[in-house]
Amino acid sequence: MLRFRAAILTAKLAIVILRLFRSGGTSLPGKLAQRLYPQILDHLSGLFRITMITGTNGKTTTSRIVASMMEQKGLKVVANKSGANLASGITTTLISALTPGGRPRVTHALLETDEAAFRTMAPRLKPETVIVTNFFRDQLDRFGELHTTVNNVREGIAKIPGAVLILNADDSLCASLGRNVPNRVIYFGMKEGVYPEGNASINSDAAFCIQCKSRYEYSSVTFGHLGHFICPSCGYGRPHTHVECTGILSYDNLGSTIEVSGPDMDITVKLALPGLYNIYNALAGASFGLALGLDGNGITAALTGFECGFGRMETVHINDRELKMILVKNPTGFNQVLRYLLTQEEPCVTAFAINDRLADGTDISWLWDVDFEILALMDDRIRAYYVSGIRAEDMAVRLKYAGISPDRVILEKDYHQLIQKALQKTGAGETFYILPTYTAMLDIRKILKKRFGLKEFWQ
Numbered sequence: 001m002l003r004f005r006a007a008i009l010t011a012k013l014a015i016v017i018l019r020l021f022r023s024g025g026t027s028l029p030g031k032l033a034q035r036l037y038p039q040i041l042d043h044l045s046g047l048f049r050i051t052m053i054t055g056t057n058g059k060t061t062t063s064r065i066v067a068s069m070m071e072q073k074g075l076k077v078v079a080n081k082s083g084a085n086l087a088s089g090i091t092t093t094l095i096s097a098l099t100p101g102g103r104p105r106v107t108h109a110l111l112e113t114d115e116a117a118f119r120t121m122a123p124r125l126k127p128e129t130v131i132v133t134n135f136f137r138d139q140l141d142r143f144g145e146l147h148t149t150v151n152n153v154r155e156g157i158a159k160i161p162g163a164v165l166i167l168n169a170d171d172s173l174c175a176s177l178g179r180n181v182p183n184r185v186i187y188f189g190m191k192e193g194v195y196p197e198g199n200a201s202i203n204s205d206a207a208f209c210i211q212c213k214s215r216y217e218y219s220s221v222t223f224g225h226l227g228h229f230i231c232p233s234c235g236y237g238r239p240h241t242h243v244e245c246t247g248i249l250s251y252d253n254l255g256s257t258i259e260v261s262g263p264d265m266d267i268t269v270k271l272a273l274p275g276l277y278n279i280y281n282a283l284a285g286a287s288f289g290l291a292l293g294l295d296g297n298g299i300t301a302a303l304t305g306f307e308c309g310f311g312r313m314e315t316v317h318i319n320d321r322e323l324k325m326i327l328v329k330n331p332t333g334f335n336q337v338l339r340y341l342l343t344q345e346e347p348c349v350t351a352f353a354i355n356d357r358l359a360d361g362t363d364i365s366w367l368w369d370v371d372f373e374i375l376a377l378m379d380d381r382i383r384a385y386y387v388s389g390i391r392a393e394d395m396a397v398r399l400k401y402a403g404i405s406p407d408r409v410i411l412e413k414d415y416h417q418l419i420q421k422a423l424q425k426t427g428a429g430e431t432f433y434i435l436p437t438y439t440a441m442l443d444i445r446k447i448l449k450k451r452f453g454l455k456e457f458w459q
């Protein structure tokens, strides 16, 4: 107990000092605490009712929607910031929610966790609820095996038989986690044919049955490998959902209006989050709300008026123009962003800022998995294509092969120049879209912050 107290006080001191220096570092206090008391995380997890969120895409947005559900229920919750999802970061988060005497100030904790770390973190954190958003091939594990990632999560789940699982029914990989387990499972998904424009671009990892390796058949696809799948050999198919999107009444660049059905629930919700992927995030959040005991009104209130999470899309108003920055980190996310651009009716200027540092993924061949070809559908509305970042030339080549005329593509590696020139090309009332990879986003953010007062990342 003495070691616990000492570890807590040390970490709290570190948190205060880091704040004084306005550092965003979130793992150091946790690391110090772990050094003083190696079992601290196991001890801390007993003090909170924990929900874990894992999966490739949508963790941060889903986490924010779930937090909104908890607030709607009147619960007090602490949540980890994106990027602080390993043991040390989670330790810091939980300690920050304790009094100096070591008592929890909130009852619930909401923890985003890496798919790779989930296997070891789940048995230590002993969550009541686990949400798995989806599994996609990230560029970072391009040469890794997607099934290994899924099985890591499966192993973690095997150690927490009491946890409620909230799973994406339309993702054959994610849905398989609910098979043959003692856990209570809540499945969410889209009703068949609810999004008629979807077309299959199913990557090789997810195209084949997780049980018997036969190729799945689809009666409906939303995006990527998500949809109504069935294995013709062994019969493994999309499970019956408890929470389902039964209609998309409107869909544009600002968001969508959707109908959601569940047990004793039929609601129509206006979502201020663009993109089909955010409808899945909303369904995950609604499933959590139901498990929490919220009724349709409570769930509607929690979902309505919800804005985009940081890093996903940020808007800066500059004179009469808008600059929107949208992070791109893998082909699936990139395709969603391009599809979102397609819903734009006004002319615009676009810039792709592609880096290949470690945090971006050093192998940029993933750009060839992005459907830049669809830009042809809006080519007349794009005033200019800028390419930037360390791999600007590669991006220019990719656009050329996508059928974009090379004289429309402008190479500008200096971000100051990029922003200035692109804004000059952007007409009044129009938007300049910057699509950066992770480290390019960090660099561009610094400039936007200095020049236009964009808010700090972690505030």
Ligand SMILES: [Zn+2]
Pocket: 209, 210, 211, 212, 213, 214, 231, 232, 233, 234, 235, 236
């Ligand atoms: Zn099969």
